[in-house]
Amino acid sequence: MRGTVPPNSGRQDVVVLSNPGADRVRAVRRLTGRSARRREGRFLAEGPQAVTEAVAAHVADMPTGRPGILVALYATPDAAERHAGLLAQAADVGFPARIATPEVLAAMGDTVTPQGLLAVCRLVDVPLARVLDGSPRLVAVLAHVRDPGNAGAVLRAADAAGADGVVVTDASVDVHNPKSVRASAGSLFHVPVSTSVPFADAVNGLRDARLAVLAADVAGPVDLDDLQNDAERGAGPLSGPVAWLFGNEAWGLPDDVLAAADVVVRVPVYGRAESLNLATAAAVCLYASARAHHRPPPR
Amino acid sequence: MRGTVPPNSGRQDVVVLSNPGADRVRAVRRLTGRSARRREGRFLAEGPQAVTEAVAAHVADMPTGRPGILVALYATPDAAERHAGLLAQAADVGFPARIATPEVLAAMGDTVTPQGLLAVCRLVDVPLARVLDGSPRLVAVLAHVRDPGNAGAVLRAADAAGADGVVVTDASVDVHNPKSVRASAGSLFHVPVSTSVPFADAVNGLRDARLAVLAADVAGPVDLDDLQNDAERGAGPLSGPVAWLFGNEAWGLPDDVLAAADVVVRVPVYGRAESLNLATAAAVCLYASARAHHRPPPR
Numbered sequence: 001m002r003g004t005v006p007p008n009s010g011r012q013d014v015v016v017l018s019n020p021g022a023d024r025v026r027a028v029r030r031l032t033g034r035s036a037r038r039r040e041g042r043f044l045a046e047g048p049q050a051v052t053e054a055v056a057a058h059v060a061d062m063p064t065g066r067p068g069i070l071v072a073l074y075a076t077p078d079a080a081e082r083h084a085g086l087l088a089q090a091a092d093v094g095f096p097a098r099i100a101t102p103e104v105l106a107a108m109g110d111t112v113t114p115q116g117l118l119a120v121c122r123l124v125d126v127p128l129a130r131v132l133d134g135s136p137r138l139v140a141v142l143a144h145v146r147d148p149g150n151a152g153a154v155l156r157a158a159d160a161a162g163a164d165g166v167v168v169t170d171a172s173v174d175v176h177n178p179k180s181v182r183a184s185a186g187s188l189f190h191v192p193v194s195t196s197v198p199f200a201d202a203v204n205g206l207r208d209a210r211l212a213v214l215a216a217d218v219a220g221p222v223d224l225d226d227l228q229n230d231a232e233r234g235a236g237p238l239s240g241p242v243a244w245l246f247g248n249e250a251w252g253l254p255d256d257v258l259a260a261a262d263v264v265v266r267v268p269v270y271g272r273a274e275s276l277n278l279a280t281a282a283a284v285c286l287y288a289s290a291r292a293h294h295r296p297p298p299r
Numbered sequence: 300m301r302g303t304v305p306p307n308s309g310r311q312d313v314v315v316l317s318n319p320g321a322d323r324v325r326a327v328r329r330l331t332g333r334s335a336r337r338r339e340g341r342f343l344a345e346g347p348q349a350v351t352e353a354v355a356a357h358v359a360d361m362p363t364g365r366p367g368i369l370v371a372l373y374a375t376p377d378a379a380e381r382h383a384g385l386l387a388q389a390a391d392v393g394f395p396a397r398i399a400t401p402e403v404l405a406a407m408g409d410t411v412t413p414q415g416l417l418a419v420c421r422l423v424d425v426p427l428a429r430v431l432d433g434s435p436r437l438v439a440v441l442a443h444v445r446d447p448g449n450a451g452a453v454l455r456a457a458d459a460a461g462a463d464g465v466v467v468t469d470a471s472v473d474v475h476n477p478k479s480v481r482a483s484a485g486s487l488f489h490v491p492v493s494t495s496v497p498f499a500d501a502v503n504g505l506r507d508a509r510l511a512v513l514a515a516d517v518a519g520p521v522d523l524d525d526l527q528n529d530a531e532r533g534a535g536p537l538s539g540p541v542a543w544l545f546g547n548e549a550w551g552l553p554d555d556v557l558a559a560a561d562v563v564v565r566v567p568v569y570g571r572a573e574s575l576n577l578a579t580a581a582a583v584c585l586y587a588s589a590r591a592h593h594r595p596p597p598r
Binding site: 157158159160162163186187225232267270271272274275277279281283294296 | 452455456457458459460461462482484485486489490524527528531566567568569570571572573574575576578579580582583586589590593594595
């Protein structure tokens with residue numbers, strides 16, 4: 001029996017999923033692991049922020065005729081009341097929430113406090129061509145990012161800086177990891193993301209789309225400040241379309257990635273820190289690009 | 300019996316601390332909690348990076364006549380071998396490492412994998428006057444930062460951007476928290492940090508030291524890009540000495556903090572993200588200041 005309920009229906013006879021050991025619950029929980037996500041093409045959006053973004057992305061995608069992102073939606077009775085408007089919106093597009101106990105929600109997901117809402121979603125992954133179509137001006141490439149929290153934080157920074165898309169190479173973590181989804185704070189649902197892309201394909205595609213390929217590396221020979229000085233005169237790579245390659249902060253970018261870049265750029269360190277962490281370095285680079293793209297024309 | 304050993308002594312009869320339940324071990328572990336840190340004026344530096352910075356800070360502080368930062372140093376036999384040079388340096392200044400089993404090290408600290416090194420240190424806290432002395436040009440203020448990881452990440456960004464000091468108000472998390480120490484990646488030992496400062500004292504002190512007080516807030520009326528445009532002409536607050544107030548990203552800064560600022564600044568969001576996370580927003584603001592301070596004079 002399924003615990004579905006039209007929100008605001010006022011019915012008292014809703015079946016509530018209450019067995020944390022049920023097959024259905026364990027099937028959802030398996031999506032916290034990469035192999036199950038790949039095999040089933042599904043991932044988890046946990047908590048009100050992620051679920052709100054997932055519902056919005058599903059609604060926005062409907063006119064395209066593509067299958068929407070939502071697959072199933074679960075809520076505790078409390079959360080169903082608290083987020084009645086959101087659940088009504090989901091029910092309108094064919095996804096009434098199934099009501100479950102807090103214990104079932106906790107058993108389904110990865111979050112310690114999922115705040116009573118969880119959605120099973122189709123992977124957000126799009127073909128690389130969709131990131132490269134439409135003359136992108138700013139693309140972030142996760143080339144060797146291993147920490148899922150960092151990956152999500154870079155996605156969030158890319159979204160904030162107005163990136164047209166994000167490319168995740170096959171040497172990086174899966175951005176559908178629950179920790180990445182959480183750290184992206186909804187941005188995973190905003191920006192076109194192409195995942196599991198072989199690095200050479202990414203770089204060739206970006207070049208063909210006429211983006212300059214910049215690699216961010218702590219030991220890069222070119223100072224970001226110098227590129228910004230150039231951009232103030234309307235010159236240099238920051239003034240045009242740019243793809244930024246970001247790697248694992250602990251060891252920087254490997255030689256083949258550095259060799260593929262047009263320019264290897266370091267964020268200047270004015271104090272005594274050895275480096276910035278990956279997400280903050282990425283934010284500084286992406287915002288330098290955004291500023292160059294949005295600046296008033298040089299006088 | 301104490302498990303101390305002169306590094307490189309080659310002696311085989313070293314006493315190894317091996318009881319994770321010993322009083323000494325539990326006394327060290329208590330320093331993972333704020334009240335014990337306050338009461339005893341001590342905190343933990345865990346892992347090779349933090350311990351290396353602690354030893355360097357201790358050595359650098361010796362000419363001042365102040366009591367150095369080191370109180371005790373513990374290492375596993377493996378780590379003592381791996382970091383023989385570091386331990387020799389510590390022994391030279393009076394702190395031979397006490398050798399302990401990996402289980403004892405794990406029981407002492409907060410880190411899952413402390414990598415075999417742990418130092419007990421005096422709090423790095425300095426009086427506010429020491430942050431304000433010497434005409435500082437860039438100061439970061441943690442006004443309502445509650446997450447220890449965020450606090451450490453802001454410290455690291457402030458250090459990288461060349462901040463002269465960091466002020467932590469009494470409404471913020473303790474930056475001696477093990478998670479803050481870890482996220483600061485050594486920067487806690489680089490930059491003068493004044494903690495538990497009442498907010499009004501901080502703002503008055505910063506004003507008296509002739510710093511402009513800028514608050515970073517998602518809803519700020521002034522766009523950081525406009526301030527940077529001004530700075531390119533050598534004008535506006537970014538061209539002079541600046542203190543940045545950072546708060547808790549979830550709810551921004553409270554009204555009294557916003558009212559105390561000269562300018563309330565938002566980092567522009569070009570895409571669909573609601574905001575940046577605190578540490579990345581702080582990095583973008585601090586780097587905008589650093590760039591304004593280091594830029595070539597306007598033509």
